[in-house]
Amino acid sequence: MFAATKDFMGKPAPPGYIAGLGRGATGFTTRSDIGPAREGPSEADIARMQHQAHRKKEEGDDDDERFQDPDNETGLFNTAPYEADDEEADRIYDSIDTRIEERRKAKREQRAKEREEAEGGEGPSIKDQFADLKRGLSAVTSDQWESLPEVGNIAGKNKKKENRRDFFTPVPDSLLTRGREELTNTLDAKNGLSTPAGTMTNFREIGEANKQVLGLRLDRMADSASGQTTIDPKGYLTDLNSVTHKSAAEIGDLKKARLLLRSVITTNPKHAPGWIAAARLEEHAGKIGDARQFIEKGCSECPKSEDIWLEAVRLNTVENAKKILSNAVREIRQSVKIWLKAVDLETETDAKKTVLRRALENVPNSVRLWKAAVEMEEDPNNARILLARAVELVPQSVELWIALARLETYENAKKVLNRARGKVPTSHEIWITAFCLEEANGKDVDTLVANAVRRLSMMESALTRDQWIEEAEKCEKNGFIKTCQALIRATIGMGIEEPDLKSTWMEDAESAIVHQSYDTARAIYAHALRTFPAKKSVWRRAILLEKAHGTKESLEELLARSITFCPHAEFLWLMGAKEKWLGGDVPGARAILDAAFLANPNSEQIWLAAVKLEAENGEHGRAELLLQKAREQADTMKVWMKSAVFKRQLGKIDEALQVLDEGLIKYPQSDKMWMIRGQILVDRGDNQKARENFIKGLKSCPKSTSLWILASRLEEKAGLLIKSRALLERARLLNPKTPELWLESVRIELRGGNQSMAKALMSKALQDCPTSGLLWSEAVWLEPRAQRKGKIVDALKKSENSAHVLVTAARLFWSDRQVEKARQWFLRAEKADGDLGDAWAWHYKFEVQHGDDNRRDDLVRRCKAAEPRHGEHWQAVAKDLKNVAKPTEEILVLTAASLPSNVVP
Template sequence: MSSRRDFLSQAPPENYVAGLGRGATGFTTRSDLGPAREGPSEDQIKAAVAKRTAQLGLGDSKDDDNDDAARFQDPDNEVGLFDGGIYDKDDEEADRIWQQVDEKMASRRKKQREAREQAEREEYERQNPKIQQQFAGLKRALESVTDEEWANLPEAKDFTGRTKRARQARMERFYAVPDSVLAGANAQGQFGTTVADDGAATEVRPNGAETDFAKIGAARDKVLRARLEQQSQSSGLATAGSASSLDPKGYLTSLASVQGAEQSIGDIEQFRKMLKSAVDSNPKQAASWIAAARLEIAAGKPGAARKVIASGCGHCPKNEDIWLENIHLNDNHNAKIIAAEAIRNIPKSVKLWVEAMKLENDINSRKKVIRKALDHNPESEALWKEAVNLEQDPKDARILLAKATELIPNSLDLWLALARLETPENARKVLNNAVKKIKNSHELWVAAARLEEQLGEGTKRPVMKNAVRFLVKQGAMPKREEWIAEAEKCEEEGAVITCSNIIEETLGWGLDEDDDRKELFMEDAKASIGRGKYATARAIYAYALRVFPNSKSLYLAVVDLEREHGTKDGLWRALEKAVEACPSIETFWLMLAREKSGEINEARLVLARAFKQNPDNEDIWLAAVKLEADNSNINEARTLLTEARQLAPTDRVWMRSVAFERQLGNNEAAIDLVIEALRLFPKSPKLWMMKGQIYEDLAKIPQAVQAYSDGVRAVPSSVPLWLLYSRLEERNGNVVKARSVLDRARQAVPKQPELWTELIRLERRAGNIGQAKSLMATALQQMPKSGLLWAERILHLEQRTQRKTLITEAIKKVEDDPILQVTAARILWSERKLDRAQNWFERALLLDRDVGDTWAWYYKFLLQHGTEEKRAELVSKCVMNDPRHGEHWQAVAKDPKNAGKGTDEILKLVAASLG
């Protein structure tokens, strides 16, 4: 072994292939620039294996080869024991069954394996979460970041000291240059010019070198020529003499937008060359000639434009557009000659005949041109229309239209024009003939219906019914939307009866009973109202009520339509139909009685009819009482209330009786009534409040305190009752008792902003500002969405300098609160930002029109900074909306002194009471 040489120094065996023993051969990867060396061939591998086996003394491997061959032999080519067998259908079926068994077992194991792998994957992901999952909670927390906080984030700084950008920044630093360098650079920039003997301009530099300017100019021209060629190639143009790819039509549109703009000489010259190349390469393309002529017009050369377009007409004599352009570019005299030449080339061109007609100055000449045109184009609808328009005598126009309809029987416009000029009887015949010629036109049927309406027989002749039957038979029935559009068109032109007939016959066409037809009809009517077509909407509602005769929503929609866009008589008729169709709905009776309240006898008759239909309805009883009370019929009202307490004994009737006596000043009678009512309705908070208020009016404070105390024990959930109790104690000077009452109220009715606000105001009025602020902080923790609490804090507990910041914070937390909107408007008002304040008042009204305090604050603002028209508009809107809520509004509106006053008067009183 010692005499044997080192292994690495030995010569490799013959046909040695590195890595062959472990199955590694040459291969190629993507990163290789070229193919790797090829591996040995199959023969070389077999020879090497055989030689290697012989050298190692492994002996004969014939048995092993036989075993492998037996293991991997083809069943279709058996050897050995089964070499004489035949692979028949039984063998095939056996193999198929075994294959199915293998597949079944594999699928069973597959499900188990997949379940196991899924569990292992979930366990791995749980133990090794991704970075994205680790930061999921922090990402969700970013939802609470506001826009201002995002905007206030500081910019990220570059803390890397040795990055590539830092090195580049150091390289970009500038240092002072010595004066010697600047002087040398200045000397190099100076040169003189002299004329050489051969006339060429040269540059003489300080170092004695000379430069030939002629060569520089030639080089410049060469570079410029190359750039122009490159630009023309990039824009799709070839050199002159080759086929041009210029799009003349696209150039025409671009040229039209450049007409008024100033064009440089270079641009116009470049466009001129481009268009010249286009017309030279394809002279039969009329758009190129038109573009070239318009270019000359844009350049201010009309003479050149006329020459270009004349050449174009010579090359394209059968194109009407180029002739029309030539006519437009010339004066009237030359244009007539050009038009005659154009018509000789294209006698069938309607546009050229019309243009030639327009060139004539008198009517007779125009008629002659049009008649010649009709000789060449007898079936041109446009020419017949022009001829009819030129006729001043209706008889001559009828003669022309009769001839036109014979030649062009499918022209709808010509038939309709002839029908308009004929007498009513002849118009019917014309329309009948037109329907025979044009069977798919619904416009002819609409015209026939309008004709019947003009003759006063619009409601007698069922024209639209016949129209629907005929069009359905022809398979030309338009959609519902198209019929509604036709009805609106008729309404716009004054044919209201035809509009109604169209809706009546076509609105329900194509709809099944399963469809939401009522909602669909109401949407159609609202859409027509939005477009200002009220007659169409009335017709839609009338049809819908025939389908749904007892629909309350439909009748309410009709009433709203008549109230907003109709007359008083129309409103009365709508309400009469509503009470007849729905007699048990007291709303319509009350609305009808209210509308007729100006005529007391009519209103009494309405309420009498309502009593017959609804004898036990408290609303009708109270409406009758209000009618008599408003008309100063005190005895009649008191009698009605007495009967109502017997026939409809509800708490509302008793409250109205007490309020009626209280308004008349009969406090003793009122207190007797309220005591009796409380025996019947001990859980009515309003009765307890009225009892305490009556005792206050009678100056019986102990009895009033007892009434409120008994009331809160009977109805502990009534917030207004607690507030009245506390305020009475405070007015008596018993602040401690008032605070105790509010504490009990907050326990009985937790998380009520009104109770917390009243307690905070109590402490503020008592001078305990610190306690008030502490209570406000606690209240806002419990009720952060309360606009009332935020308004109280901003206006009364914080300094003026902090109001703007606080109102911004409050609006972010409480977005849609009218109290906060009014608070913001008041703050802007105090800062003299009047336009913005008015916008905030408008926003508050849009949020809730039932809050009377918003109307009062806005009216007070307009008293100082508004016009008379604006104030009148606000008052009318307030009366229309009739607000009922609001802290200041209810205090004024429910005061017995203000009984019987209208909404406009209450508005002015509340505005005057605001501090």
Template sequence: MAAKPPTTSIASIKRKNFLGQPAPSGYVAGVGRGATGFTTRSDIGPAREANDVPDDRHPAPSKRKKDDDEEDNEDLNDANYDEFAGYGGSLFSKDPYDKDDEEADAVYEAIDDRMDEKRREYRERRYKEEIEKYRQERPKIQQQFSDLKRGLSEVSEDDWNSIPEVGDARNRKQRLGKLREKFTPLPDSVLTRNLGGESTTAIDPKSGLASAFPGMLTPTGDLDLRKIGQARNTLMDIKLTQVSDSVSGQTVVDPKGYLTDLQSMIPTYGGDINDIKKARLLLKSVRETNPNHPPAWIASARLEEVTGKLQAARNLILSGCDICPNSEDLWLEAVRLGPDTAKKVISRAVNHLPNSVKLWIKAAELELDLKAKKRVYRKALEHIPNSVRLWKSAVELEEPEDARILLSRAVECCPTSVELWLALARLETYENARKVLNKARENIPTDRQIWITASKLEEAQGNTAMVEKIIERSINSLATNGVEIHRDHWLKEAVDAEKSGAVLTCQAIVKSIIGYGVEDEDRKHSWLEDAESFTTQAAYECARAVYSHALEAFPAKKSIWLRAAHFERQHGTRDSLENLLQKAVAHCPQAETLWLMGAKSKWLAGDVPAARSILSLAFQANPNSEEIWLAAVKLESENLEYERARKLLAKARSSAPTPRVLMKSAKLEWQLGDLNEALGQLQSAIEQFPDYPKFYMMQGQIYSLQNSVNQARDSYNTGTKKCSHSVPLWLLLSRLDDSQGQMTRARSVLEKARQKNQQNAQLWLEAIRLEWKAGLKEIASAMLAKALQECPNSGLLWSETVFMADRPQRKMRSVDALKKCEHDPQVLLAVSKLFWTERKTLKCREWFNRTVKVDPDFGDAWACFYKFELLHGTPVEQEDVKKRCIQAEPRHGDLWPAVAKKPENWRAKIEDILLMVADALPVPI
């Protein structure tokens, strides 16, 4: 029989012999191309040729039966496809399965079993939790009706017998009987056939419709359709009449009340009904297991209350009260749930628990009449005479005289109550109050409130000598009785005493306790911190007492005298400040600031001779003192005594020729209008102190006033050579050139100044504004970016970026500025102006307050704030800003010093300068 020729179908393609089969014995890959195989020493051992490949390296080829009639065709079915081996089956399906493979499979299987045992408990527990969670979210039908099934045990036998038969759906007779009972409406064809035409009003009685409408037949025996319609209308009228009033169109049905009734039918609890049922069952089990457990009854009643079953809640809580009559919580819950029967319930409660304070107080609260409340409290005090709470509640309802009688009885029943003793002492007269407090100290020797009250009592009677003695005795007595003296507690008592008006008591407490528990080396630092703490709490008398004690301990400390003087200036009177300064200069005569503060206080009060006498004493204590010389000159010049001021300056120049004295001398002549004399003094001053920059600035400004531009420029140039690090000199020289229209020279001056003074924000800002004023905005922006690279934390430059940007970008620039310089006053002022441009007045006022709080010496901020209040604020707010500015006495800024130092404004007060700077400031846009 001849062999069949190979077919061309895909399923019959012959499988290649070498695919998926082991290599023949002695096969070396690539040996035909001259390649040689290689082995490792672990494979062949020592002294073996590379080409001598042993036969045992490859397993014997598997035996296959080859039949010429039956050829192995490749199976291309999808079920035979393998991801790695293709349609030929598994990658290792043709390899032999030897003992090593079997041993490896056994080891892996043992490892898998071991790992499975470790994870089995966790897996089973997790599976159980997931099942329980799933069943809670989607319970079975049998779980949903478990409560109904449990309720079937209470069904009686008669109820069981009265249940109708359901019937068997497989019974053909029952099914046919139900089908016969169904009503099938007549088709339209029957109605059409019975109607004779469109105007027909009767139906043929033989059609079967007449039986449905008895009494609706016509005399001819037909069914009258008109009567059917009339009967229907009559029935509708009857129903409408039942719900309508006699007034036409007015209904007696209250729609709001109807909706309210519907709302009352809706349960207030929105949780799952299954959770309610489970909770109810659990609580019932708890009640049955331990009926004497009051929280179970309370929880059950509250569950019913939450679900809207208020009556069931009341019944439950009353049942609990019957079973647990000694639980006051149950009785209080019953009173809360039943307001209508609250008095009866509370009456039963106090009968069962006559010693319960809460029940008696609740009984008094339920009474509306004042006499009834008093009666309840007195009845309660008969049962519980040692209850402080009941005594206090009863006393609060009485008049002062009756309250005093009650308190006298209360302290007998409750001798350890400090509050009752103190309340009785307040109602008694002075003599009786002293006796009461003495008895209180005998009964309660460990309480400080009794001693402090006794001190206040003596202070109120004017016995000031006894106040300090009582406080000292109290500390000694309490320490003797083993009471720990807490310094902070006593200082708090001092603050409370000051707020109650007992100033002497608070001072005595501070004096007695201030040094308690403080080391000698820490006294000064600790006391100053206490004074600051009292000042922040507005306890000024306590702070004054601390300063007084500190000055007694350290009379020669200049810093304490200065702190005390500043405190008196801010929170005291002029007399107290002057008395303190007199003591200060007596102990510290070398302290120039204390002398000047005393002279200034007298001068502000209008007592110029007293100020002169203080300064003369200061001269005696501090000869040749620059500060005192200048203060005397200012005093005379402010009071129009110019000749005396000139004589003083002449003496000062001869005895103490300091640069500042020389500058003040030239400035006085300049302010008085004698410019030539001022220039002469400046020239001699420059010869004595050539490195003092203010001489060159004043000389240049005077030359500018005389229109001598070249001389002014020469003066500024000389100053910049001598004092190259003086930024104001460079700025004045640049502005002089800019005012003469020489922008190129001004630009070169600023560039040279930046080379001499690197990383200086003022010089960069002046150059940026110069370019911006000339209309070169792109150059100004580029220069600003370069300036920020050199001075990245300059608030002056960041504030300039806000208003140099376009309006949509200003907010973003302000945020960047705040990130870089959060507490810089220039940035805060720029943000305030930004809110001003956006008409956000509240935010603007808030940011202005923040600015002046951060830097009270920033005059431009005060002027801008005042201008804002002039435009958008009330007169009260304007006056408040002005008052705060005068108190702060600002001196720095961009525009403020320029206005304040003008010769014509040399006698202007801070209030006048504030107004002038506010007028000069433009409104931000």
């Protein structure tokens, strides 16, 4: 069927045939693919080479250059002589190699440092820590290398030999079951395991029992003191973070510092600061033992340095510190610091006293030791005895003399202070102590103070005037007022020229007030008033001081003296009458005003004050009579205006118009009288006469902003919006850069529903008045709600923190329910302008909603002190005829109630 041999055997391959291509064998190349190889040596060549090698071996020539080490030149030019030039060349090449190696070393260290910083400073590697040691190996000689001992194999030397006799024998199940039955009660009570009913082995229960027994043992170990763990699982990682890892640079710095300090203490071992620095370096490195060794050596080398002994005490425990101090006091018996440190180390009072007595035996002239000993004594008699001995040994210590005088009786204290003045004649403290002693015993100190100041002024260590004033303030703080006043009287005029007396004294009084030394300021004002009794400004400052920080009696007494020396000072009469009135003494206030009429018959302020006093006390008839006399004797514009206002308040409209007509004939430039007359006519419903009144008033008072606004509102109320706009445009032409006129123009458009025109007018207004807080506040409310915060930022920048803008910012925070921020901005508005009543009213309304009674009461108190008079809403309420003569707190409540209910429009 088949032939015995294949027909292709022995035949050439077809062209392009690749063996194994069908099986994917294409990744190799055979010699046939690249051609025949180079012919090798023939048999004759091989025989010749073997013969030559055998001959060289017999001759001993093994220096075939084919086997020569290229770095070893012993076989090259070994026959040439080695001269000095060759030695110098080798040295030069060696230095170049060393230099290149150093440059590469610097670059390697720089790269290692950069790599360490990039890795976050996790700490130096083992290689970095031993780098200096490896570099030091270059200095090891060959003999030292050869002398190193051979390293033996000590692995497992200390390993416990395995005891072949120890075998593990499994415990039988019956034993485990019996053990579980013995522990049944404990396990049942704690883990609820049940006792098996029979003796049949249950491997699951046996496994559970083993787990429970192990758990019980672990619990007992955890509960016992010996087995209690000291690892806090929560704080473990935190504790690891507290471990300080020193970088390679820090380690290098420590080593350099150690070398430097060792050089210092080696070259100069008697230099104590070097030993202290070395000890502190080791302490910083965390090697407290080395630090103690250094400081101990330092103490032996520098036994006369108290600093090194104190450093040794600091580095050691309390017991060791006591031993160290005992050695220290043997070496330096005169060191006060060492004795005091020894006192601090003692815990019992008797031991402290014992150490102090020994210290005083060795250092009897130390003030610090005597003071410490006196402070330790609880019995005044013992302290007095110690101080008596102390002033004998240390007679130049002023503190000890003064302390002794304070413990003695009055007579003995005088003797002690006299002795002290003899020992220390230049001390002003002893003199001042004597002044206070005399005052405490009811003696007059003026003469004594004058003599003392005169004596001390002749000495080189005399105090200046400012220093005497400081001493007077200290006496006031200690409660010696008479001494303070006597010092001021004796020294206030020292070194001042006469033209500068008043200004200098006023500055001194203001400085004392700032330091809260009110009696000192009072004494300065009293001396100034004796020197300048006719100066009204000095009387005013003194009266304000008494009003703020004095008593009612002292204020009335000062006011009575002031009107005696300055009878023509109207404000002094008015302040005296107001204080009497506020105190409830109306007859006394009338008496003061009657006296004021005699001294100032034509004074407008006194007449109006008398009218106000009678009007607010219900004496309307007397008030009208006073106003009539005032119009005759003090014929002023304000008197006529107040007369018309009072008539209007009483409901006498016709008489009020008659007074206004007469007043306008005399004072046609009074815009307030024109406004009052126009308002009366509007209230009567006579708009035509009111219009004519405003036209005449505007001709006489074209600069009156309020008059223009009233005229415009009259036209707007009548429905003549175009005429109202025209009036305001004319007013802006005559009164440029007036924010109130621009604001009224904007609000007219808003009331008319013309929002776009209002925004256009506001833009022009801000260009004309870029710093007006009134306009910026209104501009914020014209913006959409989302854009108001950005607008308020611009308003605060441009308006220079105007009170109007601050109130607006507070209202915005209020609307966002940010209560604390709103309260802070309301407080800022109060400080910015306390006269703006609207700010107080908005703040009060805020506190009614979000505050408590204490905050509201405090707000009312501050408002009464500020006495605000201006504000759109405030004036509308305060000038209402129904609210005449109401106090400030009621006006505040009414104004807050009249504000819009919504916080933001």
